[in-house]
Amino acid sequence: MTIRRKLLLFIPLLVLLVNSVTYFLFMSAQTVQYSYESMTERMLLYKQAAGTADDNLRLLYAFLLDPEESPAASPAFDAALTRLRGLRAALAAASSASLPAASLRSYTNMLDTFSEQASAAWESASAGDPRSALALYEDAEKTTAYIREEGQRLVDLELSRYQPLFRRIQGENERMNRLGAAVFVLNTVLSVVLAVWISRSITGPVSRLVRTARQMSKGNLSVEPAPRSNDELGILSDAFERMSAELKQLIERDxxxxxxxxxxxxxxxxxxxxQINPHFLFNTLNVLSKLALLEGAEKTSDLIVSMSNLMRYNxxxxxxxxxxxxxxxxxxxxxxxxxxxxxxxxxxxxxxxxxxxxxxxxxxxxxxxxxxxxxxxxxxxxxxxxxxxxxxxxxxxxxxxxxxxxxxxxxxxxxxxxxxxxxxxxxxxxxxxxxxxxxxxxxxxxxxxxxxxxxxxxxxxxxxxxxxxxxxxxxxxxxxxxxxxx
Incomplete structure (x- = not known):
């Protein structure tokens, strides 16, 4: 495996591991946060519904005391009644695993009853029927008290039902904290091990090549074979070994x-x-050969010529x-x-x-x-x-x-x-x-x-x-x- 492939493979894997753990921790925290927000939102809805009912009741009481204020008080009463109905719709849409469905439905029915009683009392007062309006006001007041009491009961019920869940969430938070610390240590150790491994895979062969080059510079061509690797440094080591072998062959040829x-x-x-003056010797042999030939000693002449040729060849x-x-x-x-x-x-x-x-x-x-x-x-x-x-x-x-x-x-x-x-x-x-x-x-x-x-x-x-x-x-x-x- 080449060095470039090692870096492109292991570094993204390490980053992916870190990101996966981070995402897991983030999603766990989001789950806990959602549980807290859902419970808190319902409690706030109980309190807001009770408070809005009190506002409607107060506006209704002020109107019954002074019906002449009808044109100015009517918009405020309608707005408060609209808010109450909106809160009622939000509570009906909210689901709670810790509350019975009947309890939540009973609470929303109380809000509906209050809205109807308050509207009827306002209409009776506007129609000039104070007796009927007062009776309806008293019913609305009782319903408001029930709404406050039921809202408080629901809050207490939420808290009591969520108490084991809170403890479980706290335990989960502690576990996540320990897991986060363990993941941090593990990532640190993996990063160090990976860095050391990649560094040694590079610096180890480089150090061997440096030692080999120093030995070759001192004339020692007996290079011991290095452990074979499949990266660029392995190819370079093979080239060094071949170069050393070729240098030894060249030295042998020299x-x-x-x-x-x-x-x-x-x-x-x-x-x-x-060679004792070879020219003089050859000239002398030639003269002796000619002299022997003139004297009729042909064999002697041939022998002298052979001796002359032999010496010339040598x-x-x-x-x-x-x-x-x-x-x-x-x-x-x-x-x-x-x-x-x-x-x-x-x-x-x-x-x-x-x-x-x-x-x-x-x-x-x-x-x-x-x-x-x-x-x-x-x-x-x-x-x-x-x-x-x-x-x-x-x-x-x-x-x-x-x-x-x-x-x-x-x-x-x-x-x-x-x-x-x-x-x-x-x-x-x-x-x-x-x-x-x-x-x-x-x-x-x-x-x-x-x-x-x-x-x-x-x-x-x-x-x-x-x-x-x-x-x-x-x-x-x-x-x-x-x-x-x-």
Whole structure:
């Protein structure tokens, strides 16, 4: 859940909860207030009805004493009588759960009786019948007394009937007060918990990211994985972890590049150690070759040319890949020199697929392995020494196999060679200076893989070195960047 969704979901829920509780408290207070107002309104109606009846009776009495005031007193009497009838209608419309319906109906009937008696007395007095008017006045006076007494009785009855209700309302008020306090505390606790939860869901991952960034700034890229969350900070944490992993990969590639550069510089240094004025040496070899040719020593001339080509190839730029064709020609030049030494004791067998000779390979790869076969494999054989070089297509790549029928090697030596474990002084004692382990290391760095070389050897029966060149670098003839150097 994203941070924005959390805020949009939980904050409105909290507000809705608070509003619901507030509305419940408000409606409870409204119910209590309505009960109070309803009871108070009926009590006031009883009192007002009794007071209005007294007003009508007083106006009627004043009129009976002085009928000459009829034109001035009549409007006031009519207004008071109208008010009384209005109060009677209000009482008839009012309902009370605490009073019997008969009591309220009896009270309104008294008001009706008073209104009729007062109107009849006024009319009799206006008609000049004081005796009848006085009798009606006395009846109205008695009815007024009944109205006062009945109104007071109804008020007392309302109060007595509402006394349990008052106590219940008071208890309800106390309960509502406690509930309000509890709701206030609950809302406060929920608000604090929600605020802390949302804050920790934000500040916790941010703090972890800050610690991770500080560790990365100090060079520590071993970032421990953070607990996964589904918000924006979780995505940011994943991005940090991916960035750390990519930085580690880049550093590893830089280390490999530095190792390649170191190896190339080492090879160049070894090559420089053998460069004793190469131009003078090549010119001297050319002169010797021409001189041998003029003297009829053609084999000597060919041997000198092979030696010159061999040295020129060894002194070339070591960080530029070459084709398998160039490597094959270099092997042939080297074999020509060795055959001049061993003559018919050795034989080179070639099984070459011409379509594979355009593949790129690090410079000086095949000749050191062939030389190792001479030095450590077949140099001690008196006859029948054979070195077989096979180059052919294998899927999209190229398979190179160099086999000899020499002395072979022990299992410990074979494993040490595959693990690139150096044996100081052994490989370089009789070689041109570029060891087999160095060749394997350059292949591993050049192609970025460690499974390209395999060695099979049986002591006394010979050794076979198999190299698998993967596809993807064919046709590369130019200088390569340092990150790809072999």
């Amino acid at each position: 280390k490999e590049s530095l190792e390649k550069d170191r190896l190339v510089k080492e090879l160049e240094l070894k090559a420089l150690q053998s 002194l070339r730029k070591l960080d530029a890949p070459v084709t398998l064709r160039s490597e094959l020609e270099h092997v042939k030049e080297y074999f020509a020199i060795q055959q001049a030494r061993f003559r018919d004791r050795i034989r080179l067998e070639l099984d070459i697929d011409e379509s594979a000779l355009q593949e790129a390979i690090p410079s000086l790869t095949l000749q050191p392995i062939v030389e190792n076969a001479f030095v450590h494999g077949i140099a001690g054989r008196e006859e029948g020494a054979v070195i077989r070089l096979e180059i052919k297509r294998a899927g999209k790549g190229v398979l190179i196999r160099i086999a000899d029928n020499g002395a072979g090697m022990s299992e410990e030596a074979r494993l040490a060679l595959l693990r690139l474990e150096a044996e100081p002084g052994k490989e370089q004692s009789q070689s041109t200076g570029l060891g087999t382990r160095n060749v394997f290391k350059r292949l591993q760095l050049f192609y970025g893989r460690g499974d390209l070389v395999d060695i099979a050897s049986v002591p006394g029966e010979g050794t076979t070195v198999t190299i698998v060149i993967p596809a993807g670098k064919e046709g590369e003839q130019t200088h390569v960047p340092a990150v790809d150097r072999g």
